[in-house]
Amino acid sequence: MDRRTILALILVVAVIFVTPRLFPGRPRVPKLTQDSITAVQQQEKTLASPGTRLASPVQSESAQGTPAASAQLGRAKLGGDTVTVQDVIATYRFVSVGGVLQDANLTSYRSLRPADGSVRLRSPVSPLIRFQAVSGRDTLRFDEVPFSSPSESVRRAGENVEFSGVIGTDSLALTYRVVPDSFLVRVTGRATGRLTGEAGGYILLRFPPTLESNEADTVDDQRHLAFAVMPSHKDARGIAFGKLDPGERTIIPGPQAWAALKSKYFLVAALAQDTASPIVEFSAAGLPRTSRVATSAQGTVLLRAPAGQFSLDLYVGPQQWRRLHSLGRGLENSNPYGGFLQPVVQPFATVVLRVLLWMHEKLNMSYGWVLVVFGVAVRLVLWPLNQTAMRSSLKMQRIQPELNDIQKRYKNDPPKLQSEMMRVYKEHGMSPFSMFSGCLPLLLPMPVLFALFFVFQNTIEFRGVSFLWLRDISQKDPVYLLPIAMGLSMYVLTWIGSRNTPPNPQTKMMGYVFPFMMTFLLANLAAGLNLYYAVQNIAALPQQWLIANERARAAKGPSGAKK
16 A cells, blocks of 8 residues: 555544534434424415315315414413323323323333433423314314313323313313333223214324433434334335325325334334224324424324224333334334345344343343454354355365466357356366455455344333443443454454465555545444454454464465465
């Protein structure tokens, strides 16, 4: 490598690591202010203006429900009665105005924000769940009506909490029951009046437009705000807030097993209990933005209410894989991975996650040490494949001079060239594809690394887990020791692998550039990801050393002299 290339690499490193320190700061997460609420009001006035024809009940309702209305509801709730349901892992608050689930305090999870206690799932402008009804083209806004409520203000999990409200000749009765130790709330509803007539009606369940962050990195948490939907007989689908332009509406027809609003680690989901009260449609609408980060969107679930009755389950809690899996209905897939590659990435990421959870449970280790053991185990599993690939690469190097000679001799006779090359491969017990085998040692660990990249994005089991000097393996290494160790181990691995090989300037250049690129790409990603990659690089060094020595012996004749 010449001096100019070395100087260029030094300058690039200086720019990457010095610039953030010269210009520190992180963009603040915009808060929902009165200005942003006014912007939403203007947006919704446009949607609800005369001449704007809206096809479905969800669309009709979307033109009326806004964060501004939610803010009014939030203020109105102060005059209503509050019923608190206590469970060993969470506390839920219900409010009589609208008969709504206001918020949930997850006492079994710690907030990572300074001066906060446990995680609080809530929105600054709206309840977590609120209900409206649609009959024909009329929207019955039960979420703004004072409901009658239980006399007791504190209940235990497993006890019913009942509300009932009236609008003219129409009424809605709601019964909530918190299932102990599950983060699950069962809801049954009964409507009378127009909703039980021949025309029938629908129930609208509305999610809040945003969720407060409980994470140390609030910007990253807000970037993960999204909806997720599970259509029947199809894969789960994610709709990130950032993918919804202001005023844009996405409608997903049902039937659906569930629909959810989620942050990075927590989830508010509506699950259909049975086919009698299915989720027949889900609507996601983009709301005005006050910054580049989309922090609000409106999600609405449409439920069928035959004879005015409906039922559903609410999951308000962590995105804990085993817990979600135990609920059935595919809720563990509430984090669709991989985009258009989801059919391939999702199953592979799930397998990797299940292996890590199993190791944590069986080995009784923290997840930091689980990643260390997992990195070593991956290399041990791949050892035979790497050994075969590397030895095939050695054979390829030995016959390369003969192949070059044949290419020169028969360059004007392609049929003869092909037959002669096939003869050489056959004599040495090789195939034409052996030339690609040298790439396998680099490519084989990549699927696991790719899967871990997605797993670390939303896996709450890694949240807040400390390891050595790291306070949280789901966040970046604050002193960048692991990314540097990963890059250095990759360079050493490449350097050992290139010993006793024919000189190749391109390969030598990549030996310097690729480790630098990977260090740069992974520097600000989860520390656990860098830990795994550094460990599996170090675990590969003995095998690479043995292969290099084997290559050196093969390069010498029986007498010990080089061929």
